[in-house]
Amino acid sequence: MPIIDFRLRPPLKGFCNMIMYANPERRDRITRQHGMEPAASAQAKSMDLLLQEMDAAGVTTGVVMGRYSGMYGSVSNRDVADIVTAHPGRLIGIGSLDPENEASAIRQIEESLALGLKGINLEPGAYPTPMYADDRRLYPIYAHCEKKKIPVVVMAGGNAGPDLSYTDPVHIDRVAGDFPGLRIAISHGGWPWVHQILHVAFRRTNVYLSPDQYLCNMPGMNDYIAAANGFLSERFLYASSYPFIGVKNYADWFRQLPWRSELVEQLQYRNAARFLGLTA
Numbered sequence: 001m002p003i004i005d006f007r008l009r010p011p012l013k014g015f016c017n018m019i020m021y022a023n024p025e026r027r028d029r030i031t032r033q034h035g036m037e038p039a040a041s042a043q044a045k046s047m048d049l050l051l052q053e054m055d056a057a058g059v060t061t062g063v064v065m066g067r068y069s070g071m072y073g074s075v076s077n078r079d080v081a082d083i084v085t086a087h088p089g090r091l092i093g094i095g096s097l098d099p100e101n102e103a104s105a106i107r108q109i110e111e112s113l114a115l116g117l118k119g120i121n122l123e124p125g126a127y128p129t130p131m132y133a134d135d136r137r138l139y140p141i142y143a144h145c146e147k148k149k150i151p152v153v154v155m156a157g158g159n160a161g162p163d164l165s166y167t168d169p170v171h172i173d174r175v176a177g178d179f180p181g182l183r184i185a186i187s188h189g190g191w192p193w194v195h196q197i198l199h200v201a202f203r204r205t206n207v208y209l210s211p212d213q214y215l216c217n218m219p220g221m222n223d224y225i226a227a228a229n230g231f232l233s234e235r236f237l238y239a240s241s242y243p244f245i246g247v248k249n250y251a252d253w254f255r256q257l258p259w260r261s262e263l264v265e266q267l268q269y270r271n272a273a274r275f276l277g278l279t280a
Contacts, residue, residue, distance in 0.1 A: 001058070001265050004272040005247060006239035007187055007212050008062035010091070011045035012083050014075030018067070020243055021045060030244055035217040036253075039246030050247065051090065057251035061089075063239075063272070065121045065153065065187075066096035066112075070128030077108065081115035092276065093117040094153055099127065102140045109144060118276045119151040121187075124171075125161020133171035134178075142175060146182040151275055157188025157197070157214060169197040176204035183275055185210055185237055194220030198227050201235060208275055212241035216253055228267055229260050237275065238268040 028038045041049035066080040080093040095112025124131040189211030190197025201207045211224045228236035240250035273279045
């Protein structure tokens, strides 16, 4: 069975300068807070080891997220495209952009598509000037992606802003309601606002949830599982959030959880493939 890991940041190019690799003590502390041990590939910054971990986990494809950030460091769309090109069939790329100038942001979207990237990643609370997800400066970006049927990933959970208000699901609710034709995936699953983001996904059928690392030994994990086994079964996305959780460690953890057996392929592959436009 193929598996898509929806959030995987490899130790290559601009990713190595991001806080997750530049500050390994912080990364490993967060990993252990989830009850996991750091991945050998992350500690060694080894792509060869990462590919071995993917094989051992049964992960056929990793989704590499570009990032434009003031808080955590940035990685260019060109870097993402080069990484994907160097590992054909193993990685899929998502672009990012600087939202401050509308015309420039639209150009960056089109450039991302020209590079073969499959969507756009927005991290509003982590921008150099932090924004909420429903900031009106982002609305032309949402409108363009909705019109062009470009899927959008929004980081809205965990430490995705200067304070907790930046992850409040009400901002996602407004965007999903204003752009009902836009496919929106929420990385970090809106944690810790678990019940609230699940309600948003219940009422907004264009919202997909990727709890990723916050599924691991965190309050609310059983609520994510109940939703994935029920109304969210076609919009739950499997993701390790590597390097914070090792690809193999996450796969082993995931397989112990009480998923409905007939849904596992959907949760680990088909939902992400459909979100990314890889299948109908």
